[in-house]
Amino acid sequence: MTDSPEPLHESAWPEPAAPSAAVSAAIHQICAGNLRPIKSRSIVDRIVRSILLSGGLFAVLLALGWRLHPPQRAVAVALAGALVWGIAQASVIIVGLGRVPGKRSHRFIRWTVVFAVPLAFFIHLTLASEVTLSIQDFVTAPRSLRHTLVCGVHALVFGLMAIATLFVLWRKTDPFSPRLSGAVAGLAGGLVGAVALDMTCPHLEAWHLWIGHGLTLVALVLAGWYAGRRWLAP
């Protein structure tokens, strides 16, 4: 880049042409004819609702899961884990979605969130695992595969429920980078399902955790990325 004076800066740029009168009339007819007041939600309102709804869903899933499988570790430790991931999930919503589009550029931070949080979740899963089978033993043991499939389906279903609420709340709000916003919503929703399942699942084998719990989160981020363009862009 150069700082030398640029002669084109001073040039007489062409005046913008106006659309035809017929087109203007048609647009006015559609947009201003029979105009009704509509309630619009503020960004804070959307953030609060997003956190309350996904947090509520997370609490319900956790309670249901603990009724079926009481926590193996101390309840206080399990609750602390749930709280930490709940805070992480709320942070994803605030940092990733809670911004006024076009006002500030949080592009880099949002991309970092989309990559760093799933990575942190995989690290958490690795640390939480108590045993690591060889991949051959894992694949050939029918019980662990079935259990992984069941966990994966549950995480996907719960995650999709959370994503659906987030997509409804943030629908058509981001014409700038809807795919990235979709990925953030996918991550926030995916965390609800994946973490709730992680806190209740009694199976602590590493491959099971990575595939059944971790990969579903990645899948939901990708699903959000693809759905974002359709749902989050006006």
Added chain:
Amino acid sequence: MQTYVEGNALAFEEIYRRVSRLLFAYLLRLTRDRPRAEDLLQVTFVKVHRARSSYLVGAPLMPWLLAIARRTFLDERRMKKSRYEDLSSDGKLPERPAAPEGMNDDISDALAIALDDLPENYREAIQLTKITGLSLSEAADVLDTTPTAVKLRVHRGYNLMRDKIEVLRRART
């Protein structure tokens, strides 16, 4: 915008008066085809109308509208899979469209031709920053890229435009 969301038709009139020319010029620059640009302008305003309740209070209006216009253009192009230089029915390349209104002096004419000849990403960056008047960071948001990338595109576009204008000047003399 908030007044428009609350159902005030006069607010829409005001928005339209302020932004329609800039939006149309942007779409015209993207499509290089007036009827197509007018169609896209209508679709853009229909989308704005439908999404007015989703407008986040405090977001700058012009970048928001331009981003919707750009998405509308990209969607339409993807759907039709059309190219800019479609052959006409007789199999020949179409003529360059006539210069838009207000472009009757030599400098403006040469600028418009040079701008039209630029690659799409340079053309868009210059259109948004120099003609529409967005800041680098606003243009970066509309183009879904970084302010540095926009600055670079404008700079490279200027270099190409300068060469083109020089060629035009020599041809005229």
